[in-house]
Amino acid sequence: MIPSALSYTKAGTLDEALAAVAAGARPLAGGQSLVPMMRLRLAAPEGLVDLGGLAELVGICEDGDELAVGAMTTHRSVAADPQILASCHVVAQAASGVGSLVIRNRGTIGGSLGHADPHADLPAALLAAGGAVIVRSSRGERRIEADDLVTSYLTTSLASDELITQVRLPKGAARSAYAKFHRRAIDWSIVGVGVTIGSAGTRVAVTGVGDRPLRATGFEDVINAGGSLDEAVAQAGTGMSPLDDLDGSAEYKLHLVGVLARQAYTEASGR
Amino acid sequence: MSQTITVTVNGTAHTAEVEQRQLLVHFLRETLNLTGTHVGCDTSTCGCCTVHLNGEAILSCSLLAVQADGCAVRTVEGLQQDGVLHPIQQAFHENHGLQCGFCTPGMMMAALGVIEQHPDASDEEVREALEGNLCRCTGYQNIVAAVRSAADEMARS
Ligand SMILES: Cc1cc2nc3c(=O)[nH]c(=O)nc-3n(C[C@H](O)[C@H](O)[C@H](O)COP(=O)(O)OP(=O)(O)OC[C@H]3O[C@@H](n4cnc5c(N)ncnc54)[C@H](O)[C@@H]3O)c2cc1C
Numbered sequence: 001m002i003p004s005a006l007s008y009t010k011a012g013t014l015d016e017a018l019a020a021v022a023a024g025a026r027p028l029a030g031g032q033s034l035v036p037m038m039r040l041r042l043a044a045p046e047g048l049v050d051l052g053g054l055a056e057l058v059g060i061c062e063d064g065d066e067l068a069v070g071a072m073t074t075h076r077s078v079a080a081d082p083q084i085l086a087s088c089h090v091v092a093q094a095a096s097g098v099g100s101l102v103i104r105n106r107g108t109i110g111g112s113l114g115h116a117d118p119h120a121d122l123p124a125a126l127l128a129a130g131g132a133v134i135v136r137s138s139r140g141e142r143r144i145e146a147d148d149l150v151t152s153y154l155t156t157s158l159a160s161d162e163l164i165t166q167v168r169l170p171k172g173a174a175r176s177a178y179a180k181f182h183r184r185a186i187d188w189s190i191v192g193v194g195v196t197i198g199s200a201g202t203r204v205a206v207t208g209v210g211d212r213p214l215r216a217t218g219f220e221d222v223i224n225a226g227g228s229l230d231e232a233v234a235q236a237g238t239g240m241s242p243l244d245d246l247d248g249s250a251e252y253k254l255h256l257v258g259v260l261a262r263q264a265y266t267e268a269s270g271r
Numbered sequence: 272m273s274q275t276i277t278v279t280v281n282g283t284a285h286t287a288e289v290e291q292r293q294l295l296v297h298f299l300r301e302t303l304n305l306t307g308t309h310v311g312c313d314t315s316t317c318g319c320c321t322v323h324l325n326g327e328a329i330l331s332c333s334l335l336a337v338q339a340d341g342c343a344v345r346t347v348e349g350l351q352q353d354g355v356l357h358p359i360q361q362a363f364h365e366n367h368g369l370q371c372g373f374c375t376p377g378m379m380m381a382a383l384g385v386i387e388q389h390p391d392a393s394d395e396e397v398r399e400a401l402e403g404n405l406c407r408c409t410g411y412q413n414i415v416a417a418v419r420s421a422a423d424e425m426a427r428s
């Protein structure tokens with residue numbers, strides 16, 4: 001199908017983009033979720049503001065004990081970045097498994113987090129890493145921790161005039177990994193699990209089992225109390241109630257949580 | 272809303288007034304009559320519409336034409352030069368890399384997106400380059416063989 005009628009502007013500066021968003025325009029990043037939704041008319045924004053010209057939103061640099069990743073940095077760049085691979089592996093690994101290469105060439109980390117699809121990989125990876133986002137509006141700037149970012153299906157805690165400008169990745173998340181299960185190479189995760197073994201303990205986050213990425217607190221509690229991996233895996237799905245759907249039954253998905261948590265934890269421990 | 276855009280397609284600059292909601296693939300097919308770029312799905316999952324935007328392989332069904340304003344686009348029509356097939360076209364022909372041919376333009380553009388930068392790409396890297404491209408006919412083996420052979424040929428010349 002053809003998207004419904006709209007008015008498009010390309011922002012020349014971040015201030016222009018913020019003004020357009022405050023006036024009701026929908027931000028367009030890589031367009032790899034928004035344009036497909038517009039083609040299906042699941043989304044019909046009247047106004048679009050393209051962030052594609054904002055060079056200041058692209059790139060990765062060190063800032064203290066974090067990596068600062070511009071919101072418009074593509075999945076392909078995140079997946080290949082030596083600093084992210086070395087210090088926050090779980091996010092690079094999640095980015096490398098998004099859709100296909102042609103999608104990773106355009107899709108962005110900021111777009112993925114702003115979109116907050118309940119099967120998306122980046123929100124779960126960021127949650128496992130214990131990262132955050134920096135959001136900006138004409139009113140100022142604030143930081144939102146990954147734990148507080150996604151609130152429900154396709155919904156974040158951003159106000160309607162705010163844009164994600166930067167993603168903050170802790171450099172202490174080197175021992176980390178992301179494991180996903182899907183049927184075809186291009187598919188979204190049925191379930192995906194990110195694990196970080198950090199100095200303050202192990203964090204585990206899961207996509208595909210709720211309306212937003214969830215911490216696997218059952219698994220975390222066992223491991224952080226010195227329990228065995230087998231015991232932790234047995235508790236991995238505690239508190240999660242996935243839906244029965246075309247991807248599989250709730251029971252099957254809970255089984256996947258355990259299998260993938262074991263896989264990601266084992267991989268992270270070896271790093 | 273309409274907007275005047277200039278897009279350089281296969282080396283030629285085209286200026287046209289387009290609706291802002293128009294997808295790049297429809298601009299290529301309907302405005303420029305370049306029908307080698309195919310539309311195989313409504314869900315950004317088949318890869319038939321793959322073209323290069325400023326040198327990178329992308330889905331032309333998932334980009335608005337206005338987003339390509341000022342950019343360089345390369346389509347399958349830009350591959351052959353003066354009637355001589357591009358090495359990747361020759362290799363698909365020689366390796367039986369196509370049957371019905373519907374997926375072929377997208378396959379070639381997606382593959383070129385990787386082997387032009389890395390002619391020594393492994394079979395695994397070639398398969399990764401093509402993971403977003405569906406083929407209902409060949410079973411993929413001959414496609415990978417064709418891309419391999421094209422990469423070797425391009426590395427030689
Ligand atoms: C076939 C296919 C398979 C896919 N598979 C996967 C997968 O396996 N895993 C996965 O995680 N994703 C997958 N995706 C989604 C894809 O990765 C997108 O790149 C991503 O979800 C959105 O990023 P984008 O840059 O394309 O954003 P867009 O599509 O441009 O925008 C998405 C949403 O975020 C908003 N937005 C964009 N930028 C910002 C910002 N800076 N601040 C606030 N809001 C913003 C937009 O307004 C829009 O609502 C797949 C997509 C397709 C088409």
Ligand code: FES
Pocket residue numbers: 309310311312313314315316317318319320321330331332333
């Ligand atoms: S037409 Fe199927 S991915 Fe573009």
Ligand code: FES
Pocket residue numbers: 368369370371372373374375405406407408409
């Ligand atoms: S050759 Fe027929 S779809 Fe690939």
